[in-house]
Amino acid sequence: MILQVLLFIFGAIGGITRYFIGQGLMINGFPIATLIINLLGAFLLPIWNDRQKERPLLKEIIGVGFFGAFTTFSSAMLDTLTLIIKGQFIALLIYATITVLGGFLLAYLGTLLTGVAHEETDEQVIEQEESDK
Numbered sequence: 001m002i003l004q005v006l007l008f009i010f011g012a013i014g015g016i017t018r019y020f021i022g023q024g025l026m027i028n029g030f031p032i033a034t035l036i037i038n039l040l041g042a043f044l045l046p047i048w049n050d051r052q053k054e055r056p057l058l059k060e061i062i063g064v065g066f067f068g069a070f071t072t073f074s075s076a077m078l079d080t081l082t083l084i085i086k087g088q089f090i091a092l093l094i095y096a097t098i099t100v101l102g103g104f105l106l107a108y109l110g111t112l113l114t115g116v117a118h119e120e121t122d123e124q125v126i127e128q129e130e131s132d133k
Helices: 002-022 032-051 056-070 073-085 089-132
Strands: none
Touching: 002 032, 002 056, 032 056, 032 073, 032 089, 073 089
């Protein structure tokens, strides 16, 4: 029961965060807020998940609760449909391409950064162990 309550709380925080970031970020009908939020989530979620390997409950609460509510795939799909309905096909192509490729590249970058961070951390641990001897 506590897990569900925490998911609810962090889901609310993620949704509210998305709401405030999204206020006023529409440029000529282009859904820039949804794009920014999804790219940011794609970048931050793998970093978060990697940092919380030893804390699966915290990983799940923030990963599913906060990031699940913060990122907006359903909103992205609705924005895509709206661009189709309005006949804004160039904006649709740009938006869909950036959403998919940008999300993938930022998720990959986030994953790479966690690997680099771990290498540095591992080196620091080895140095500390050697200096303790």
